[in-house]
Amino acid sequence: MNDNLIPFLNPDAVSTYGQETPRRVPGLADLHRMTQLLLAEQAPGPAHVLVVGAGGGLELKAFAEARPDWRFTGVDPSPAMLDLARRATLACAERVQLLAGTVDEAPLALFDGATCLLTLHFLDRDERLRTLREIRRRLKPGAALVIAHHTAPGGDAGLWLTRSAAFADHSGSDPTKARGAARAMADRLPLLAPDAEEELLRQAGFENPALFYAAFSFRGWVATCGK
Structure with a gap:
């Protein structure tokens, strides 16, 4: 198992995920709204x-909540995180199917769109490429994929991760603490430069990757499934 996933398996450790994330x-609610709008361009x-x-x-x-005419299949390897998802989506449970596992557990149906938010930065390059290819296999031609996660802008994540860590620290401005948190993230996460992210999307069979979100070390792209 990917060591980065271990903390997400502990129900106590993830209990505050909904409040802390x-x-x-930065701008998570707006990221969700932008993602929904980008998906809707290809699936109106x-x-x-x-x-x-x-x-x-x-x-x-x-x-x-934004699209009552949409239904969803969600996959995640953490049972504890899926429990949080079930609670968060109780009001629309009839439209949400949740599956334990990776993208491989998702049916080979032709989905109208896909998202992978705050996830790919946990995967090394090879596993990230495999995941993107498996997502593509499950999409209709022309469907949109939206991804967003930590990256290494300029090929060096240090400064931008420090800024992200400082943003996340609402207890006060402590540069030393932020730098320490950034070093821990840099050591743990296999981050890629933005141009390498776009190249992976192309290698996986997606077309026209376009940057739409940039917030300190976070970047987000939309791309379309090739025919």
Whole structure:
């Protein structure tokens, strides 16, 4: 198992995920709204959306509230995180299917769109490419994929991770603490430069990757599934 996933398996450790993540990710609610709008460009009507890394349920809840005509299949390897997602989506449970595991557990249906938010930075390059290819296999031609996660802008994540860590620290401005948190993230996460992220999307069979979100070390892209 990927060591980065171990903390997410502990119910106590993830119990505050829903409260803490919006504090740690700049503009998270707006990221969710932008993602929904980007998906809707290629799926303007009723749609079936694949959500990879759905644990916590934050994006599922936001998408379902914005689009009552959409249904969702979410996958996540953490049972504890899936429990949070179930609770977050109780009001729309009839439209949400949650599966334990990686993208491989998702059916080979032709989904109308897909998202993978705050997830790919946990995977090394080879596993990230494999995951993107498996997502593509499950999408209709022309469907949109939206991804967003930590990156290494300029090829060096240090400064931008420090800024992200400082943003996440709402207890006060402590540069030493922020630098320490950034070093821990840099050591743990296999981050890629933005141009390498776009190249992976192309290698996986996606077309026209376009940057739409940039917030300190976070970047987000939309791309379309090639025919």
